[in-house]
Amino acid sequence: xxxxxxxxxxxxxxxxxxxxxxxxxxxxxxxxxxxxxxxxxxxxxxxxxxxxxxxxxxxxxxxxxxxxxxxxxxxxxxxxxxxxxxxxxxxx
Amino acid sequence: xxxxxxxxxxxxxxxxxxxxxxxxxxxxxxxxxxxxxxxxxxxxxxxxxxxxxxxxxxxxxxxxxxxxxxxxxxxxxxxxxxxxxxxxxxxxxxxxxxxxxxxxxxxxxxxxxxxxxxxxxxxxxxxxxxxxxxxxxxxxxxxxxxxxxxxxxxxxxxxxxxxxxxxxxxxxxxxxxxxxxxxxxxxxxxxxxxxxxxxxxxxxxxxxxxxxxxxxxxxxxxxxxxxxxxxxxxxxxxxxxxxxxxxxxxxxxxxxxxxxxxxxxxxxxxxxxxxxxxxxxxxxxxxxxxxxxxxxxxxxxxxxxxxxxxxxxxxxxxxxxxxxxxxxxxxxxxxxxxxxxxxx
Numbered sequence: 001x002x003x004x005x006x007x008x009x010x011x012x013x014x015x016x017x018x019x020x021x022x023x024x025x026x027x028x029x030x031x032x033x034x035x036x037x038x039x040x041x042x043x044x045x046x047x048x049x050x051x052x053x054x055x056x057x058x059x060x061x062x063x064x065x066x067x068x069x070x071x072x073x074x075x076x077x078x079x080x081x082x083x084x085x086x087x088x089x090x091x092x
Numbered sequence: 093x094x095x096x097x098x099x100x101x102x103x104x105x106x107x108x109x110x111x112x113x114x115x116x117x118x119x120x121x122x123x124x125x126x127x128x129x130x131x132x133x134x135x136x137x138x139x140x141x142x143x144x145x146x147x148x149x150x151x152x153x154x155x156x157x158x159x160x161x162x163x164x165x166x167x168x169x170x171x172x173x174x175x176x177x178x179x180x181x182x183x184x185x186x187x188x189x190x191x192x193x194x195x196x197x198x199x200x201x202x203x204x205x206x207x208x209x210x211x212x213x214x215x216x217x218x219x220x221x222x223x224x225x226x227x228x229x230x231x232x233x234x235x236x237x238x239x240x241x242x243x244x245x246x247x248x249x250x251x252x253x254x255x256x257x258x259x260x261x262x263x264x265x266x267x268x269x270x271x272x273x274x275x276x277x278x279x280x281x282x283x284x285x286x287x288x289x290x291x292x293x294x295x296x297x298x299x300x301x302x303x304x305x306x307x308x309x310x311x312x313x314x315x316x317x318x319x320x321x322x323x324x325x326x327x328x329x330x331x332x333x334x335x336x337x338x339x340x341x342x343x344x345x346x347x348x349x350x351x352x353x354x355x356x357x358x359x360x361x362x363x364x365x366x367x368x369x370x371x372x373x374x375x376x377x378x379x380x381x382x383x384x385x386x387x388x389x390x391x392x393x394x395x396x397x398x399x400x401x402x403x404x405x406x407x408x409x410x411x412x413x414x415x416x417x418x419x420x421x422x423x424x425x426x427x428x429x430x431x432x433x434x435x436x
Contacts, residue, residue: 012209018313048212048405050282056293058179058213070293074175075306085296 004039005089010047010056010063010073019044019062021076026064029082038090067092102301105308112164115157128154131377135334147330148323151370158244162237163318167311169199169236171303176295183218193223194262198234207231208401215405220279222270225414226262228402233258233390241369242389250382253429254389261390261421265414274409282406318366325367333374342379347435350384351426355419358391383430390422 007026011019023044030040045052047061056065060074064082066089077085128150135143173196181192193214207228215224232238234255243251269275298306344353358368372380372388380388403411 017317047209048216050216053213053216058182058210058217060175060179061209068292070176071296073179073293073295074170076309078302081296081298081302 004041005086006067007040007042007086008065009042009044010052010059011044011061012048013046016061018076022062022064025077025079026082029079029086032083033086040086098299098301102304105304109164112160116161119157132333132338135330143334144327144330147333148326151326155245158241162240163311163315166237166314168307170310171307173199176293182214189219189223190226190263190266193227194230194259197227198231199236208405211402212405215282218283220270220283221275222266225269226266229262229265229414229418230258241366245369245373246376250386253386257386257390257421257425261418264421265417268417269410269413272413274407278406278410321364322366325364326370329370329374338378345375345378345380345384348427350381351387351430352423354384354388355391355422355426358388358422359419381430381435382433383426386429387422387426390425
């Protein structure tokens, strides 16, 4: 289980309150799972960049993608929801 | 599988939502005015510090069912609207793209923090500058929180005409800008031609109670974000109502002059979300004609913070052009409405 899970948080720049909240929530869930030996990378990406739009199309901010799949948009996950998503990605 | 606890939580939340809805319906049935009832005469004898408090209390007493319902509905709509379906179709630059940008997108865009990224998203993803402009102009005018408050606090005919007027303005501005060289330049610069491989959107399905909660949490966020400014705005409006002589402004609020002045001031004067409605209501009580009020309300899309935010994405020329078109149409619709209703 040394596979790296990449979680991307998309939000506008300057960051809006809810995007920061998503980032914090995912970081927290990731920290819990890292303690169990999972390898997780959490990255913030600007939602208004060509790179993001080219890859995912139009997104509603804030959005969260795990391993290149947008799992949530326009919503803030709870820590439990974020943990479940990350764990599910680890099992793939 | 939904557990018993999940069902219970969902029920509690549904009861709360039903209560908010019932409060609104009840106020309609009992013909309880949701608009504030205080007039200048009521406020004038009061000490300075008491004026805003009395005015706010009056507002709170009358408008709470409307505000509560508006905030709850805004949160729930945002949560339950099929966002993946919408965003997939927003890359269409033909008729469908325009229609979607005009009709569905504004419904859930109650806060500017989601508005500008969506504007940029529509622009980048292939739908181009036309639908992006349509979205930008419709969003502040046609999200139903604005509509509900305009309808309840001012009048439903004004709310519906406002919606129609915003729709026509937005479509015209979108189509015109998409045809100008500047619009084309922006489009050529920004549109992402090929979809890079690898990205996918597959939103997770969450249990109903968690989605309800997420929606209500967003309502709470909107309350925290919008209500403080609304209250500050009302404090200003309360002094305005109390101390500007009721007859002094009347000549500037009616007729052709009234429409033009309202259009010119409505935009650049920055009024936080919903405050333009409260101030509009106060102006109406002071004798503003309904046509001028319509122009006043239509000013929102070209207010300064909006233009600053979009000018970070597109050229100033494009921003200027849509502001001019929006201003022009705000005058035209104000005059048309005045003619149709007989300058009342």
